[in-house]
Amino acid sequence: MNGPIDAPPSLEAEALCWPARRAPILRGVSLAVRDGEMLGLVGPNGSGKSTLLRLLAGLLPPARGEVRLLGRPLRRTPRREVARLVALVEQQAETLERITLRDAVELGRTPWLSALRPWGAEDDGIVAGAMAAVDVQHLAARDWASLSGGERQRAHIARALAQRPRILLLDEPTNHLDIHHQLALLELVAALPVTKVIALHDLNQAMRCDRLAVLQAGRLIRLGPPAEVLTPELLRDVFGVRAAFVTDPEDGARLLRFLSIS
Numbered sequence: 063m064n065g066p067i068d069a070p071p072s073l074e075a076e077a078l079c080w081p082a083r084r085a086p087i088l089r090g091v092s093l094a095v096r097d098g099e100m101l102g103l104v105g106p107n108g109s110g111k112s113t114l115l116r117l118l119a120g121l122l123p124p125a126r127g128e129v130r131l132l133g134r135p136l137r138r139t140p141r142r143e144v145a146r147l148v149a150l151v152e153q154q155a156e157t158l159e160r161i162t163l164r165d166a167v168e169l170g171r172t173p174w175l176s177a178l179r180p181w182g183a184e185d186d187g188i189v190a191g192a193m194a195a196v197d198v199q200h201l202a203a204r205d206w207a208s209l210s211g212g213e214r215q216r217a218h219i220a221r222a223l224a225q226r227p228r229i230l231l232l233d234e235p236t237n238h239l240d241i242h243h244q245l246a247l248l249e250l251v252a253a254l255p256v257t258k259v260i261a262l263h264d265l266n267q268a269m270r271c272d273r274l275a276v277l278q279a280g281r282l283i284r285l286g287p288p289a290e291v292l293t294p295e296l297l298r299d300v301f302g303v304r305a306a307f308v309t310d311p312e313d314g315a316r317l318l319r320f321l322s323i324s
């Protein structure tokens with residue numbers, strides 16, 4: 063879903079740098095995420111996708127550059143407001159011991175609660191809806207420690223949905239999921255009326271995004287519609303694979319077929 067062309071960007075990165083002892087992890091990344099779009103982040107292992115998501119979520123302060131949230135510098139936006147606007151589902155999310163799956167999902171409501179606005183029936187409904195959206199409602203009473211990797215991943219996504227953010231940042235959300243739940247999750251995320259930034263390794267899944275940003279060694283090297291970005295030349299130069307597009311005779315969809323490493 064593309065936002066109106068003249069809508070202000072939901073989230074902007076300007077010349078973001080993040081250092082590490084050996085080599086910089088992000089080197090001057092600038093991009094503007096359009097209101098309502100699904101922006102895919104792709105790139106080889108270690109290219110900086112997770113680090114960029116953490117900077118965009120405000121979990122890491124940039125060494126140089128700036129993140130702007132709805133036009134305002136993130137570093138000057140109160141944490142509680144950031145928590146209401148932005149949800150991040152990380153790749154290796156923390157393990158929460160001795161709580162149930164429902165408890166974990168309920169944490170998503172925290173930014174909205176206060177002494178004047180205690181937990182209520184509306185929150186129960188939002189949590190139930192979030193669990194149903196990722197098919198974990200039948201596991202609500204289960205201890206976190208007893209859940210499988212894919213069930214935990216879906217529960218983390220339910221927690222983010224319960225947060226009701228305007229911007230959803232997802233780091234390889236289909237990791238650990240079986241193919242049914244991968245497709246269900248991508249469909250769910252694509253249909254959400256919020257701005258999405260999603261790091262993905264599966265480039266055929268990435269084709270579903272409105273635009274793709276390609277990171278290579280900490281630099282943003284391409285940004286645009288998937289069909290324009292994922293060319294055989296780029297796949298060779300950035301990912302080191304030979305690939306060709308094939309067309310599904312059933313519906314005319316274009317799919318990437320990986321031929322060999324180059």
Ligand SMILES: Nc1ncnc2c1ncn2[C@@H]1O[C@H](COP(=O)(O)OP(=O)(O)OP(=O)(O)O)[C@@H](O)[C@H]1O
Pocket residue numbers: 082083087105106107108109110111112113114
């Ligand atoms: N705190 C840190 N200190 C030093 N190096 C780090 C730190 N965090 C990340 N790195 C390194 O920075 C690089 C980028 O990491 P990042 O996790 O952002 O990449 P990624 O594109 O998400 O990778 P992947 O596809 O493997 O998940 C990697 O080489 C990683 O080892």
